[in-house]
Amino acid sequence: QSVLTQPPSVSGAPGQRVTISCVGSNSNLGADSSVHWYQQFPGTPPKLLINTNNYRPSGVPDRFSGSKSGTSASLAITALQAEDEADYYCQSHDRSLNIYVFGSGTKVTVL
C-alpha cells in the first residue's frame, strides 16, 4: 500500500480539464516536502512532468500544472488531448521513513 494515495483512474473528453489527487500525510506532503509528478507511457520510462510542486521542466506544455495544500497535492491537465493518455505518478519525501515515495499511480483515459 502506497504512502501517497492516488485514484486508480480518471477520464475526460478531449478539451476537458481533469485533475489527479495525491493524498499523503503529515510525514510527507504535510511536512512541507516537495511533490513531483511523472508521466509514463506503456513500455517507456517515466518523464518528469512537474518538479517541486508546480514547476514545469523545459518542453512540458503549460496545460499541465501542479498544486499542493496541506497533506494533498493535485495535477491538473487542461484542454485534454488524446496524447495525454498515460499513467501519472506523484512523488514526495517521507520524513518518517527518510525515503522518497511514489504514489500508487493514476491512469488517465481520454474518452
Add this chain to the structure above:
Amino acid sequence: EVQLVESGGGLIKPGGSLRLSCAASGFSFSTTWMSWVRQAPGKGLEWLANIKEDGTVKNYVASVKGRFTISRDNAENSLYLQMNSLRVEDTALYYCATDVGRGAADHWGQGTLVTVSS
C-alpha cells in the same frame, strides 16, 4: 545529451545475487545524486535507493535495506546496485535515474529487467 544505460539484469533463482550497472554520460556525474527505481510488471513505481554525489550518503527503502547496496564509481561515470538474497517479489524493471534535487528524477534510463524465479 544525457544518457543512462542500465545493464546486468536477467533470470536468477530465489536467494541468488545480481549486480546492476548504469553507465552515465552527457552530464556531470560526479556532482549528481543518483537513484534506483523499480517497476514490477503491470505495477507502479517503487523508489529503492539513492546515493550522494561523493557516495558518502546512501538511503534505502525498507524492503531492500540489508539486501541491496547502492554504490558509484565517479571515475567510471557508473552507478551500481548489488542485489543479494533475491526474492520472487524483486522481479521488476530496474531504472537508474538522476536526482535534480529533492528526489526529482529528471533523466531515466530504459531499464534492465530482473526476473527472480525457480
